[in-house]
Amino acid sequence: MHKAVIDTGPLLSALVLHYQAMRGSRPSFQSFLEDPLLIREQQEQFLDMLAAIREKLTTSHVVAELQGLAKARLKLSGDDRLGFWRNSIELLVQWNLDEQLIRLLDLASREEAKLRLPEIGIVDAGLIELAARDNCPLITNDGRLAGRALADHVDCQLVKQLIPPV
Numbered sequence: 001m002h003k004a005v006i007d008t009g010p011l012l013s014a015l016v017l018h019y020q021a022m023r024g025s026r027p028s029f030q031s032f033l034e035d036p037l038l039i040r041e042q043q044e045q046f047l048d049m050l051a052a053i054r055e056k057l058t059t060s061h062v063v064a065e066l067q068g069l070a071k072a073r074l075k076l077s078g079d080d081r082l083g084f085w086r087n088s089i090e091l092l093v094q095w096n097l098d099e100q101l102i103r104l105l106d107l108a109s110r111e112e113a114k115l116r117l118p119e120i121g122i123v124d125a126g127l128i129e130l131a132a133r134d135n136c137p138l139i140t141n142d143g144r145l146a147g148r149a150l151a152d153h154v155d156c157q158l159v160k161q162l163i164p165p166v
Helices: 008-023 027-032 040-052 060-074 078-095 104-109 111-134 143-151
Strands: 003-006 055-059 098-100 138-140 156-158
Touching (some): 003 111, 008 138, 060 111, 138 143, 143 156
Parallel strands (some): 003 055, 003 138, 138 156
């Protein structure tokens, strides 16, 4: 895949897997990871697949959502939380993650996007908008978002479709 938009769920999963590889697993991580990312071989395939995408795009809303979601779901504190974010920032810089601003006012000015906003919110509407604008797939683990993207004729790939079973 040359270019793709990455949703919060897959992005946070990648950060968790990368942190585990560097620092070891944490009990709270096991409850966070979902199928197909429960098996080490599939975790490696997932990270390799994301690393191979030359242009990784996301929205500024996703980046903002990452910290809150990590705090709520991973339950890291103190040095663990600091280490997780340092490790995460290093990976995102290494990947050259391209954070795009998709403004609410711009979404609201386009009728199709405006209709999406109340239904799925600014984060998901922005992801669909970015994938449509850049004519590239959206990678997510959210079936509802995938359904909406596909209904809007935007290529969307669920993580479980991208990682072959072992």
